[in-house]
Amino acid sequence: MELVKTDKKLTLSLKSSVIDKAKVYAKGRNTSLSRLFENYLEAVFAQEEKTEAEANFSPTVKRLLGIIDLPDDYDHKVDYGNHLIEKYK
Numbered sequence: 001m002e003l004v005k006t007d008k009k010l011t012l013s014l015k016s017s018v019i020d021k022a023k024v025y026a027k028g029r030n031t032s033l034s035r036l037f038e039n040y041l042e043a044v045f046a047q048e049e050k051t052e053a054e055a056n057f058s059p060t061v062k063r064l065l066g067i068i069d070l071p072d073d074y075d076h077k078v079d080y081g082n083h084l085i086e087k088y089k
Contacts, residue, residue, distance in 0.1 A: 012037075 026036045
């Protein structure tokens with residue numbers, strides 16, 4: 001079964017200066033105002049979900065969040081496997 005994306009229209013009232021700047025911004029990024037606004041809201045919701053998930057962490061875990069910067073291709077399983085190989089040589 002395939003899910004069909006259903007778009008709906010939304011009318012917003014904004015200052016005309018904000019609309020003008022938003023149109024220029026969107027055009028400069030080859031996107032529409034609708035897509036720009038949708039992407040913004042999705043980012044807000046994703047951050048909110050992340051914040052809610054982190055709210056359940058212990059104070060110790062919260063202090064440790066973000067203290068290490070790993071490369072995107074880092075695989076903890078490979079690293080742990082290498083550690084075990086070294087440990088049990």
